[in-house]
Amino acid sequence: MARILALDYGTRRTGIAVTDELKLIASGLTTVETPSLIKFLEDYFQKENVERVLVGEPKQMDDTPSESEVHIQEFLKKFAEKFPEMPLERVDERFTSKMAFQTMIDSGLGKKKRRNKALVDEISATIILQSWLYK
Structure with a gap:
């Protein structure tokens, strides 16, 4: 059986x-410095059976792409070159950062831990994955 990974x-x-x-x-797995992401994925795919990768798609409220989409498109090209056989899907990620922050508050994390941007990113990836799983 294979896993699904969300970014x-x-x-x-x-x-x-x-x-x-x-x-x-x-479940949240980790947060990786983006310049090391392809190497991390390469290592992870060798250790674990992954059947597809989901990548958040940031959109404005009017459904137009967010400013960060340019950077994501660059990553998607590198990903397709490195992992041509790996299925990849985009998932609307509107409000995931706000939801992640609220999750941290609801779980009782103190202010200092809520400032941890890496944790917010990991929780956001988990929310992206959950939204795809439970759609």
Whole structure:
């Protein structure tokens, strides 16, 4: 059985979440410095059976692409060159950062831990994955 991996791509850091092998539970995996992302994925794909990758698609409220889409498109080209056989899907990621921050508040994390942008990115990736799983 294979996992599904989700990415909340950012220019500095990328949050990563993954399902269990039965594809029932979405869990935060880690946050990786974006320049190291392709290498991280290469290593991860060698260790784990991944059947598809989901990449957040940032959109404005009027459905136009966000400013960061330019950077994501550059990553998608590199990804397709490095992993041509890996299916990739885009998932609307509007409000995931706000939802991630609210999740941190709801779970009782203190202010200092809520400032951890890497944790917000990881939780955002988990929300992207959950939205795809439960649609």
